Amino acid sequence: MTVQTKHFIEPSDIIAVRIDCNKCNASVSLAIGKELTLNALAICPNCKRPWLKRGDASIDLELQKCIEAINAATTALDGWKESSKAAAVDGFTFRLEVKDDLAQ
Numbered sequence: 001m002t003v004q005t006k007h008f009i010e011p012s013d014i015i016a017v018r019i020d021c022n023k024c025n026a027s028v029s030l031a032i033g034k035e036l037t038l039n040a041l042a043i044c045p046n047c048k049r050p051w052l053k054r055g056d057a058s059i060d061l062e063l064q065k066c067i068e069a070i071n072a073a074t075t076a077l078d079g080w081k082e083s084s085k086a087a088a089v090d091g092f093t094f095r096l097e098v099k100d101d102l103a104q
């Protein structure tokens, strides 16, 4: 017998975005749903090594887009859930499947 376990999350399950420095293992965790003032993420706050090849580049903009996309998905799904409920429609549940080793 083979047993397969699958793991799913909903966008609302995502509570933070975490960045780990590959050099020193320092981490920066940014809470989802909170106001962010992103700047100076071009380098690791601990070892001060650049996180991107270009010295003046920063991950701020793309990170902000990622966090906004998660927030937008959560907001849209909440809105659809409420409108389905109000219209007495069964609706749906949106989930993301994650790797088995990520769920442990």
Ligand SMILES: [Zn+2]
Pocket (backbone or CB within 6 Å): 021, 022, 023, 024, 025, 026, 044, 045, 046, 047, 048, 049
């Ligand atoms: Zn570092």
